[in-house]
Amino acid sequence: MSNQNKEWLSKLGPLFGLILLIIVVSILNPSFLSIANIFNVLRQVSISAIIAFGMTFVILTGGIDLSVGSTLALTGAVAASLLAGGMDPFLTMGIALLLGLILGMVNGVIITKGKVAPFIATLATMTIYRGLTLVYTEGRPISGLGDHYSFQLFGKGYFLGFPVPVVTMVIAFIILWFILQKTTFGRRVYAVGGNEEAAKLSGINADRVKIAVYAITGFLAALSALILTSRLNSAQPTAGESYELDAIAAVVLGGTSLNGGKGWIFGTLIGALIIGVLNNGMNLIGVSSFWQQVVKGIVILLAVLMDRKKSA
Amino acid sequence: MIEMRGISKSFSGNAVLKDVQFDLANGEIHALMGENGAGKSTMMKILSGIYTKDQGEIKVDGQVVNFKSPKDAEKLGIIVIHQELNILPDLTVAQNLFLGKELTYGKTGILKTKQMEKEAAELLKKLGLDVNPRTRTGDLSVGKQQIIEIAKAIASDAKYIVMDEPTAALTDREIETLFKTIRELKAKGISFVYISHRMEEIFAICDRITILRDGQYVGVRKIPKTTFDEIVAMMVGRELGERFPERNCPIGETKLEVRNLTVNGVFKDVSFSVRKGEVLGVAGLMGAGRTEVAQTIFGYRKANSGEILIDGKPVSIKSPIDAMKHRIGFVTEDRKTQGLVLDFSIQENISLANLEKCSSSGIMNKQKELSMVHQYIEDLKIRTSGPEQSAKSLSGGNQQKVVIAKWLGTNPEILILDEPTRGVDIGAKKEIYHIINKLAESGVAIIVISSELPEVIGISDRVIVMREGLLTGEVTKEQMTQENIMHFATGGE
Numbered sequence: 182m183s184n185q186n187k188e189w190l191s192k193l194g195p196l197f198g199l200i201l202l203i204i205v206v207s208i209l210n211p212s213f214l215s216i217a218n219i220f221n222v223l224r225q226v227s228i229s230a231i232i233a234f235g236m237t238f239v240i241l242t243g244g245i246d247l248s249v250g251s252t253l254a255l256t257g258a259v260a261a262s263l264l265a266g267g268m269d270p271f272l273t274m275g276i277a278l279l280l281g282l283i284l285g286m287v288n289g290v291i292i293t294k295g296k297v298a299p300f301i302a303t304l305a306t307m308t309i310y311r312g313l314t315l316v317y318t319e320g321r322p323i324s325g326l327g328d329h330y331s332f333q334l335f336g337k338g339y340f341l342g343f344p345v346p347v348v349t350m351v352i353a354f355i356i357l358w359f360i361l362q363k364t365t366f367g368r369r370v371y372a373v374g375g376n377e378e379a380a381k382l383s384g385i386n387a388d389r390v391k392i393a394v395y396a397i398t399g400f401l402a403a404l405s406a407l408i409l410t411s412r413l414n415s416a417q418p419t420a421g422e423s424y425e426l427d428a429i430a431a432v433v434l435g436g437t438s439l440n441g442g443k444g445w446i447f448g449t450l451i452g453a454l455i456i457g458v459l460n461n462g463m464n465l466i467g468v469s470s471f472w473q474q475v476v477k478g479i480v481i482l483l484a485v486l487m488d489r490k491k492s493a
Numbered sequence: 494m495i496e497m498r499g500i501s502k503s504f505s506g507n508a509v510l511k512d513v514q515f516d517l518a519n520g521e522i523h524a525l526m527g528e529n530g531a532g533k534s535t536m537m538k539i540l541s542g543i544y545t546k547d548q549g550e551i552k553v554d555g556q557v558v559n560f561k562s563p564k565d566a567e568k569l570g571i572i573v574i575h576q577e578l579n580i581l582p583d584l585t586v587a588q589n590l591f592l593g594k595e596l597t598y599g600k601t602g603i604l605k606t607k608q609m610e611k612e613a614a615e616l617l618k619k620l621g622l623d624v625n626p627r628t629r630t631g632d633l634s635v636g637k638q639q640i641i642e643i644a645k646a647i648a649s650d651a652k653y654i655v656m657d658e659p660t661a662a663l664t665d666r667e668i669e670t671l672f673k674t675i676r677e678l679k680a681k682g683i684s685f686v687y688i689s690h691r692m693e694e695i696f697a698i699c700d701r702i703t704i705l706r707d708g709q710y711v712g713v714r715k716i717p718k719t720t721f722d723e724i725v726a727m728m729v730g731r732e733l734g735e736r737f738p739e740r741n742c743p744i745g746e747t748k749l750e751v752r753n754l755t756v757n758g759v760f761k762d763v764s765f766s767v768r769k770g771e772v773l774g775v776a777g778l779m780g781a782g783r784t785e786v787a788q789t790i791f792g793y794r795k796a797n798s799g800e801i802l803i804d805g806k807p808v809s810i811k812s813p814i815d816a817m818k819h820r821i822g823f824v825t826e827d828r829k830t831q832g833l834v835l836d837f838s839i840q841e842n843i844s845l846a847n848l849e850k851c852s853s854s855g856i857m858n859k860q861k862e863l864s865m866v867h868q869y870i871e872d873l874k875i876r877t878s879g880p881e882q883s884a885k886s887l888s889g890g891n892q893q894k895v896v897i898a899k900w901l902g903t904n905p906e907i908l909i910l911d912e913p914t915r916g917v918d919i920g921a922k923k924e925i926y927h928i929i930n931k932l933a934e935s936g937v938a939i940i941v942i943s944s945e946l947p948e949v950i951g952i953s954d955r956v957i958v959m960r961e962g963l964l965t966g967e968v969t970k971e972q973m974t975q976e977n978i979m980h981f982a983t984g985g986e
Contacts, residue, residue: 365851368845368848372841376834380845382793386812
């Protein structure tokens with residue numbers, strides 16, 4: 182029992198870190214705690230958190246997906262151009278999500294059927310998807326998306342007093358948490374990451390599980406793209422650059438092992454919040470954006486070092 | 494000489510060693526025996542400085558020592574050779590021998606490659622191992638790698654060598670070479686602690702046996718002034734009775750038939766059949782292709798030609814999923830890399846092959862899962878604090894039972910067990926034999942691959958023997974002797 186308590190304590194470490202961070206930031210600048218600012222933080226976090234949720238699945242299987250930022254840019258650009266061309270917003274959103282799903286599946290197929298290491302495969306598709314975005318947009322932002330109330334609501338609106346992106350993030354979290362913890366698919370994800378050979382020998386189709394997690398990640402990147410496009414009312418060909426690194430950082434901050442098999446999606450949510458609060462807090466306190474990078478890097482490093490110590 | 498007195502150790506309140514003693518004379522081979530979880534490895538980890546003792550005293554050559562790290566123990570010449578070898582397969586033999594203590598020109602870090610190879614060659618010659626020091630170590634047989642490990646220990650002036658299950662992966666002939674080496678070193682005054690579950694070996698090579706049970710010292714016996722039965726009784730604290738329980742069940746029709754199964758370059762034209770309620774033993778040396786045949790039947794390896802028939806009908810098995818559809822179960826040889834997800838709990842491991850059974854429309858049903866797991870924990874006598882205990886923290890025997898439970902959950906009609914009792918203690922071994930018997934009695938067709946001849950003979954109705962990828966013989970119950978089987982396994986050498 183005491184062992185289990187210890188395990189819980191270490192699992193909740195990131196949460197304590199987040200609370201500590203919030204206390205420090207609030208003391209240094211009390212305006213952090215204003216409703217407007219908190220909504221602002223959450224709205225920013227929602228985009229990176231949704232991507233990081235997908236990344237959690239991928240990392241749990243022992244993989245990595247560097248192409249999420251490019252997937253976001255490409256799906257966002259396609260959605261924006263469809264809207265600008267006058268397509269129904271719901272159909273547009275459906276097409277963008279489907280495209281994200283397919284781009285993710287392509288990653289999965291290359292990795293499983295082509296037997297390419299995930300790092301290399303998604304490094305390649307990261308470049309390919311970014312290039313396709315530039316080709317598609319001719320390197321220019323797409324704006325003039327028209328006056329679709331329902332699409333604008335997606336990034337800027339409120340639902341029961343909460344920003345819609347935040348509501349979307351929470352719903353995505355609940356669904357993905359349920360999938361990971363309560364379904365046979367979730368169990369298979371952990372098994373493939375924990376010991377792929379044993380999983381295969383237990384009748385689990387590891388390839389199919391892997392293709393599915395990359396597809397989920399692509400889908401979620403497209404969902405983030407829609408939020409971002411709606412918020413900015415335009416699509417940038419350079420959108421989502423280095424988002425993959427933020428997503429990986431959030432997953433790692435949340436305590437998920439890069440070796441796969443160990444971790445949880447709640448930690449990823451906390452990890453994304455830590456990064457969000459850190460960004461926002463440093464802006465409020467007036468830390469220069471150059472130093473912000475340094476601090477962010479140090480926080481990630483500290484989190485991983487502490488995690489090491491715990492497991493040693 | 495080493496004396497350990499009154500050693501106690503507990504982990505988070507659990508006492509794993511209580512007032513244990515052990516001593517090792519110079520030039521002695523001393524076996525440490527006990528069931529899994531008896532405290533053997535903890536005791537040796539304390540001796541080698543991996544763990545620190547809570548209480549007690551260790552004396553080396555009369556001096557009280559307190560090891561804070563393995564380095565401290567190494568300085569006094571205490572070296573452990575673990576079951577999983579510490580050899581880097583891609584380095585040459587010489588590079589492995591000098592790993593971490595390479596000879597260099599002064600402090601430059603520039604290697605004296607020639608001299609190391611020369612010294613390595615001399616050392617190997619002394620140990621009677623005919624190997625070029627420039628060979629890639631991974632290309633050597635496991636037996637030779639084992640001797641390289643010993644050579645490594647000797648190269649660092651080991652006086653006391655602890656060997657944990659050294660013969661688990663060796664063929665009989667390799668074991669002979671290993672024993673010869675050990676005896677020669679013994680004559681030079683080097684002492685060995687020998688941890689093994691194999692009685693025959695211990696009686697063949699050791700001078701004394703210290704027996705532990707449940708973290709306590711039971712006693713020490715001199716060989717040959719003791720018997721198998723006495724040792725076993727001391728280990729389990731009771732008489733165990735017959736080593737191989739009797740089985741009396743009718744053998745039914747042919748369940749599985751394999752015809753001319755071939756995987757190019759691995760095994761060729763393997764044909765055999767197994768019937769309902771029958772236990773078919775598969776004997777042979779390591780590397781004879783037995784595991785590969787099992788993997789092919791289970792769809793984990795692709796056959797180049799040949800046929801598999803179940804209930805007389807040809808079937809196509811392309812993946813473990815297909816095999817499971819035909820009700821085949823496969824308890825794999827290496828439970829750590831193939832059988833278990835070590836970070837998973839017992840529960841999650843058992844349900845891994847039974848996710849459909851433990852769920853409805855893709856959603857896990859905790860109730861169903863738990864009731865299945867509880868049933869197997871009870872049926873197979875898995876010793877655990879509960880279904881949530883992680884598989885990693887179980888002893889070998891209990892880990893094996895978890896793997897078996899996983900497959901029983903699938904209600905197999907054909908069950909292949911590959912080395913089901915390797916690294917498993919005597920008590921758990923017997924329980925596994927009981928499980929096999931029960932399954933046979935319920936009509937399951939069983940294939941047991943085993944390198945332990947007494948085991949193959951003890952539990953099989955019929956034995957087939959493989960050598961170098963070919964099926965070389967079949968031995969019926971009446972003809973079953975170690976000599977007969979070895980004749981086929983070695984080609985009569």
